Amino acid sequence: MIEYRNVRVALLGAGSVGSQVARLLLEHGDELASRAGAGLELVGIAVRDVDAARDVDLPKDLFTTDAESLILGADIVVELIGGIEPARTLVLQALQSGADVVTGNKALLATHGPELFAAAEQVGAQLYYEAAVAGAIPIIRPLHDSLAGDRIERIMGIVNGTTNFILDLMDREGATFEDALATATELGYAEADPTADVEGYDAAQKAAILASLAFHTSVPLAAVHREGITHVTIDQVRAARKAGYVVKILATAERLTDADGREGVSARVYPALVPVSHPLASVHGAKNAVFVEAEAAGDLMFYGAGAGGVETASAVLGDLVSAARRHVIGGPGVAESTQSALPVFPIGTVRTRYQIALQVADAPGVLSTVAGVLAKHGVSVETVEQTTEGAAEQTAALVIGTHLARESDLADTVAALRGEDVVLDVTSVLRFVGA
Helix, strand or coil: CCCCCEEEEEEECCCHHHHHHHHHHHHCHHHHHHHHCCEEEEEEEECCCCCCCCCCCCCHHHEECCHHHHHHCCCEEEECCCCCCCHHHHHHHHHHCCCEEEECCHHHHHHHHHHHHHHHHHHCCCEECCHHHHCCCCCHHHHHHHCCCCCEEEEEEECCHHHHHHHHHHHHHCCCHHHHHHHHHHCCCCCCCCHHHHCCHHHHHHHHHHHHHHCCCCCCHHHCEECCCCCCCHHHHHHHHHCCEEEEEEEEEEEEECCCCCEEEEEEEEEEEEECCCHHHHCCCCEEEEEEEECCCEEEEEEEECCCHHHHHHHHHHHHHHHHHHHHHCCCCCCCCCCCCCCECCHHHCEECEEEEEEEECCCCHHHHHHHHHHHCCCCEEEEEEECCCCCCCEEEEEEEECCEEHHHHHHHHHHHHCCCCEEEEEEEEEECCC
């Protein structure tokens, strides 16, 4: 039997993911050691309350409330506390001590990523974060390593299982947003306060991480345009399906060129119309998927479980094995590549297509008035559908599909339409995916 040197592992947090990481480490220690070339010794688990009830039965002597002492005695620190503080302070302490860090903390990376990567580089440590974006789906390592020699043009991701579950239930079963959210809550997909999910905050954090990694550029969270799904109605979802589309909320990171010829990047989150023929349209339930468009590799899609304790633990353990291998081989960690330093363009720079649904007066000249507003703002019409079916008396429903235009011009067009007397209501505005 091969004897391995031990690498000391400290675990911060024993929630749904942390407890599964600890369980798997203890149950499969020998197998993981053979993969890492080193024994992974779990030296302790730092928690706020050592007596709290947990789903997994773990040895009581591993638990401590003294996270700082635990960190100082570890070679690798696994941070699964979540949130900003005390996670930021503890991760910085671990890196500054020379320990490698494995984290699944998207909020921390999206907010303080540059600071943490700089701290790691200063001492030659490594920060691993595969579990921070899409649970069990391997996307960080492919972008960081496998596609490092390629040029990423665009990433579109369904990176929040709760919102995908809600929109999928609306599409496939005809549920309203409220009913779908209630079902998601009952099944444990949505928190008691679902704001982070349904308003797009969670997806925006992941978009910032993906954009920074894909384009070798620091993309701050504040630069990510964010819209949630609370305004998406069952009527929009039905109309989308009838027209051959599915409504999905996407985190998009894209390489762009502005009107002055400058190259930059955009990161944004919003619900969009995805053609039923696109692979992302077939992502159902609470699953996640990330679709990558690369210059040389072409189109790639990564699909799987985006959350869940044991599923996310898989990604954490993969990073942990990599960190242990690095300790066996020796040498400094590999610094994050942000040398491109591309500007992050605002949402108005993006060129896209809108679907605008209006409630208008059923009177002569309405179409010409609406067309005039679009023309005034440099937006051309691709499709128009008008119907009085289901509309109130003396009103009509008008659905306009635009050609490709700047987001700022399209937004100005919608604002101008709201001010027209013949336009009784702008009932829906959605963007087409991939435009």
